[in-house]
Amino acid sequence: MGSQSDYPIMKDCEKILKILKIKYQVLIVSAHRTPKRMFQFAESAEKNGFGVVIAGAGGAAHLAGMIASLTTLPVLGVPMETKKLKGLDSLLSMAQMPKGVPIGCLAIDGAFNAGLLAASIIGNFDHKIKSNLEKWRRLQTQSIKKKPK
């Protein structure tokens, strides 16, 4: 994520990664405040065993796009809600990536779904994660009551 201030939202992502038993690392990597850290992280991510990168950032949210420019790993962007523009700035910065370097853009503050989507991607080559995800989806379905209280 781009900042410590993103962490309360990105904790939602951690929550589901833990439930699905997906190994992860949580790092603050800012495209503009720590560009060297970002380069180092992105260029070595695949070699370091990452299967997916989830980048949460707000405002002129170039983190996900910049990481995607440095690796061919799938990169999922989580646009953070912002005070001035309610996250529309973050959303458009991620959703409107120019042709050639795509990222998958989640909803504003969609950190939980980013974790679920990462699980789907990893599930393609890891049967254990796929079955954890399937089980979680079954439980979710069962938890939905037919009638409201």
Ligand code: RP5
């Ligand atoms: C972005 O700027 C971060 O991802 C964060 O969402 C936003 C504001 O950062 P802080 O000023 O709170 O550190 O880089």
